[in-house]
Amino acid sequence: MNIHEYQAKEVLKGYGVRIQEGIVADTPEAAHEAAVKLNAQTGTSWYVIKAQIHAGGRGKGEIKETGSRGVVLAKKLDDVKEKAAAILGGTLVTIQTGAEGKKVNKILVAEDVYYPGASEPKEYYMSILLDRATGSNVIMASTEGGMDIEEVAEKHPEKIIKEWIDPKVGLQGFQARKVAFKLGLSGTAHKEMVKFITSLYNAYVATDSSQFEINPVLKTSDDKILAVDAKVNLDDNALYRQPKLAELRDLAEEDPLEVEAGKSGLNYVKLDGNVGCMVNGAGLAMATMDMIKLSGGEPANFLDVGGGANATTVEAGFRIILQDPNVKAILINVFGGIVRCDRIANGVVEAYKSIGDIRVPIIVRLQGTNAEEGAKIIDESGLKVFSAITLKEAAERVKAALEA
Amino acid sequence: MSVLVNKNSKVIVQGFTGSEGSFHAQQMIEYGTNVVGGVTPGKGGSTHLERPVFNSVEEAVQNTGADTSIIFVPPAFAADAIMEAADAGIKVIIAITEGIPVADMMKAKPYIKERGCVLIGPNCPGVITPGEAKVGIMPGFVFKSGRIGIVSKSGTLTYEAADQVAKAGLGVSTAIGIGGDPIIGTSTKQAVEMLMNDPETDAIVMIGEIGGNYEAEAAKWIRANGNKKPVVGFIAGQTAPPGRRMGHAGAIIGGADDTAAAKMRIMRENGIHVVESPAEIGATMAKALGVNA
Incomplete structure (x- = not known):
C-alpha cells in the first residue's frame, strides 16, 4: 500500500527521522494559514507547495488546467494562496501518471530547507528495500541525490552504495557509519547521517514496510540531515498488525x-x-x-x-x-x-x-x-x-x- | 524415486482441524497420501479424519515418525508454524498459506536453513508425485504419472502444464509449486537442480512469472550444468505493466531484469525451449523429446 508524502513524513518523524517540516492543506485559504503557522514554527520565509498524489515526477509534472508545476516555491507569504489555488483541484500529469493525470486533492506547504549558510546544501539519495535474491533488506544510498536513481544505476553503478542487513541481528552501528563515510561525510554531518540512517531503518522495520525511498536526503548548510521527500510503501500482508497505518489508505488515489x-x-x-x-x-x-x-x-x-x-x-x-x-x-x-x-x-x-x-x-x-x-x-x-x-x-x- | 515426496513420506498437517486443513487433508488421504496425523495447538489427544491430533509438531514427530509437513495455518501464525516444523526435525515443509508478512519470512528462512530442511512455498499449491503422494491442494487427477518434472511459481498454471503434458502422451515425475511470494523457501534453481539429479525425470517444465531473478539464476545454472535434460520454459506476465502487483505479492516488475521479455531472453540464451504462448507447453515438450503428440 502506498501513502502520501505528508503521511509518510509524519510516520518517519514519529520514529525520530528528521524531515522537512510542513502542514497539509486542502483549500487555498488553508494553505495560507498553514504557511503562517509554519513561519511561526520554523521561521521559514519561503514556502514549498507540493501536490500530494501517489505518483513521482511531481516537480517536473504540470497541472493540465493551469500550467502550474506540481511543486512550486512561494517566496512571499502573500503568494501562497494564489500558487496553491493553481494546483489544488487540478489534474497533475507526470511521467508516472500517464496522460490522463491525477486529481490533486491536497497539498503540502513545506518549509524552505535550502537556505544559505556555512556550507553548501547537498542532496543525497537513500532507499531501503527487500533484496529478494538474499532474502534480506538492503540500504541503497548515493551522492547523486534528486536524480532518477535507475539512470544513476545504469550509467554510474559505482555511485550506488549497498549495505545488506542480516535479518537475525538487524542494522549494526558500523554499517550506518560505513554508509555515511562512503557518502563522503565527516564531522557533524557524518554523525547526523548515522542518526538519520539508524532511525530510518528502525522506522522501516517497525512499520512493516516493503520500500522506503527518500530522494532527496538533504544536508543543509548548517549540517542537518533531513528527508525532503518520502515515499513509503507498506507490506499489504502485514497491515493487519499495523491498524494505524492501514487507516492512511486513500481510496481517492485508487481506481x-x-x-x-x-x-x-x-x-x-x-x-x-x-x-x-x-x-x-x-x-x-x-x-x-x-x-x-x-x-x-x-x-x-x-x-x-x-x-x-x-x-x-x-x-x-x-x-x-x-x-x-x-x-x-x-x-x-x-x-x-x-x-x-x-x-x-x-x-x-x-x-x-x-x-x-x-x-x-x-x-x-x-x-x-x-x-x-x-x-x-x-x-x-x-x-x-x-x-x-x-x-x-x-x-x-x-x-x-x-x-x- | 521422484523428489521431495513419495509413497513412503509420512505427512502431518499443521492447521489440521481448520476448514482449509480439513478439506485438503481429506483430499490428500483420498488420493492415497500417507497422512499420519495433524497438529492443532490445544486440540491434542483428539482424533480428526480418523487420525491423531497433536498439540505440537514435536509431539507429532515423536508419535508418528513424520518427516513431512503441510501447513494451512493462517498468515499471522504461519512463519511460526514453519519454524516449529523445522525445530521438530521435519525434513520437508510445504507451506500453502498465502499472505504471510515479508518480515516474518525474512526471519523464518535463515532459521530453517540452519536446521537443514527444505521449505517449499509459502503461497504455493504444494508438491505431487503422481500415484504416490499429493502433498498440496492441486487436483490430483490432472497429474498423470510419468517422467517430466514441473517447477512453477503458479498454481493453476501448473495444472495447465500437467494437463498439456498428459495430452501430449507424457506424464509427470514430480511437480513442485514453489510459490509466488517475494521470499520463498526453495528457489527455481534449487527445484530444477533436484529434478536434474532425479534419475526418474527425463525433462523439465519450468514456469515463472515477472518479478525477481529466480528464472534467470536457474537458466544460468542449467547451462553451467551442461543442459543435461531438455527444459521447456514459460514466463507469465509479458503484458503486465511495470509497478503493478499482479495478484501474487512477488509478481511485480521493479527493474529491467524483472520483465518477462528479459527473463525469456536469458532462458533462450541458456538453451531453454522458451514458449511465447502458455498453450504450447505440452506440444513443445513432446517435440523436445522427439515424441509425437
Missing part, C-alpha cells in the same frame, strides 16, 4: 473499479486493452493476458477470481469488466480442480441472464473436473457465449471474435 473488485474478494487491475478476462489463479491470469495479446488483442485487465470461484464471484467479475467501455470481448479461463467446471458454467449462465444486456461476445474456457459437462451447459444455453476446452481453442475463439 474505483479496483476498489469495488476488492470488496467482492476479486483481484483486479485495470489495463488499457480491448479484451477483458476473468481467470482463477494469478499466474494463469497473467498467462491468459499474454495469450490474448498473441491472438491479436490487448488485455483490458488482470482479474483473478481466486480458488473459490462460484456464480456470485463470476457475476461480480462480469459486472466489473463490463463497466470498461473499451472491452470488445471477454475471455473466461478457469482451470477447475477443486471447483467443478459444470458449476462454473452454471454460474456464467446465471450471471449472464441476471445482467441481461451483454453486447460483447464471451468465450468460456473451462478445463479440469467435469470440463465436458461445463462446455455442454455453455453451448446449450442459447446465449452469445462460446465454449472452449483447450487453451489453444480459446485463443482461436478470441481471434475470431476480434476479427468478426
Whole structure:
C-alpha cells in the first residue's frame, strides 16, 4: 500500500527521522494559514507547495488546467494562496501518471530547507528495500541525490552504495557509519547521517514496510540531515498488525473499479486493452493476458477470481469488466480442480441472464473436473457465449471474435 | 524415486482441524497420501479424519515418525508454524498459506536453513508425485504419472502444464509449486537442480512469472550444468505493466531484469525451449523429446 508524502513524513518523524517540516492543506485559504503557522514554527520565509498524489515526477509534472508545476516555491507569504489555488483541484500529469493525470486533492506547504549558510546544501539519495535474491533488506544510498536513481544505476553503478542487513541481528552501528563515510561525510554531518540512517531503518522495520525511498536526503548548510521527500510503501500482508497505518489508505488515489473488485474478494487491475478476462489463479491470469495479446488483442485487465470461484464471484467479475467501455470481448479461463467446471458454467449462465444486456461476445474456457459437462451447459444455453476446452481453442475463439 | 515426496513420506498437517486443513487433508488421504496425523495447538489427544491430533509438531514427530509437513495455518501464525516444523526435525515443509508478512519470512528462512530442511512455498499449491503422494491442494487427477518434472511459481498454471503434458502422451515425475511470494523457501534453481539429479525425470517444465531473478539464476545454472535434460520454459506476465502487483505479492516488475521479455531472453540464451504462448507447453515438450503428440 502506498501513502502520501505528508503521511509518510509524519510516520518517519514519529520514529525520530528528521524531515522537512510542513502542514497539509486542502483549500487555498488553508494553505495560507498553514504557511503562517509554519513561519511561526520554523521561521521559514519561503514556502514549498507540493501536490500530494501517489505518483513521482511531481516537480517536473504540470497541472493540465493551469500550467502550474506540481511543486512550486512561494517566496512571499502573500503568494501562497494564489500558487496553491493553481494546483489544488487540478489534474497533475507526470511521467508516472500517464496522460490522463491525477486529481490533486491536497497539498503540502513545506518549509524552505535550502537556505544559505556555512556550507553548501547537498542532496543525497537513500532507499531501503527487500533484496529478494538474499532474502534480506538492503540500504541503497548515493551522492547523486534528486536524480532518477535507475539512470544513476545504469550509467554510474559505482555511485550506488549497498549495505545488506542480516535479518537475525538487524542494522549494526558500523554499517550506518560505513554508509555515511562512503557518502563522503565527516564531522557533524557524518554523525547526523548515522542518526538519520539508524532511525530510518528502525522506522522501516517497525512499520512493516516493503520500500522506503527518500530522494532527496538533504544536508543543509548548517549540517542537518533531513528527508525532503518520502515515499513509503507498506507490506499489504502485514497491515493487519499495523491498524494505524492501514487507516492512511486513500481510496481517492485508487481506481474505483479496483476498489469495488476488492470488496467482492476479486483481484483486479485495470489495463488499457480491448479484451477483458476473468481467470482463477494469478499466474494463469497473467498467462491468459499474454495469450490474448498473441491472438491479436490487448488485455483490458488482470482479474483473478481466486480458488473459490462460484456464480456470485463470476457475476461480480462480469459486472466489473463490463463497466470498461473499451472491452470488445471477454475471455473466461478457469482451470477447475477443486471447483467443478459444470458449476462454473452454471454460474456464467446465471450471471449472464441476471445482467441481461451483454453486447460483447464471451468465450468460456473451462478445463479440469467435469470440463465436458461445463462446455455442454455453455453451448446449450442459447446465449452469445462460446465454449472452449483447450487453451489453444480459446485463443482461436478470441481471434475470431476480434476479427468478426 | 521422484523428489521431495513419495509413497513412503509420512505427512502431518499443521492447521489440521481448520476448514482449509480439513478439506485438503481429506483430499490428500483420498488420493492415497500417507497422512499420519495433524497438529492443532490445544486440540491434542483428539482424533480428526480418523487420525491423531497433536498439540505440537514435536509431539507429532515423536508419535508418528513424520518427516513431512503441510501447513494451512493462517498468515499471522504461519512463519511460526514453519519454524516449529523445522525445530521438530521435519525434513520437508510445504507451506500453502498465502499472505504471510515479508518480515516474518525474512526471519523464518535463515532459521530453517540452519536446521537443514527444505521449505517449499509459502503461497504455493504444494508438491505431487503422481500415484504416490499429493502433498498440496492441486487436483490430483490432472497429474498423470510419468517422467517430466514441473517447477512453477503458479498454481493453476501448473495444472495447465500437467494437463498439456498428459495430452501430449507424457506424464509427470514430480511437480513442485514453489510459490509466488517475494521470499520463498526453495528457489527455481534449487527445484530444477533436484529434478536434474532425479534419475526418474527425463525433462523439465519450468514456469515463472515477472518479478525477481529466480528464472534467470536457474537458466544460468542449467547451462553451467551442461543442459543435461531438455527444459521447456514459460514466463507469465509479458503484458503486465511495470509497478503493478499482479495478484501474487512477488509478481511485480521493479527493474529491467524483472520483465518477462528479459527473463525469456536469458532462458533462450541458456538453451531453454522458451514458449511465447502458455498453450504450447505440452506440444513443445513432446517435440523436445522427439515424441509425437
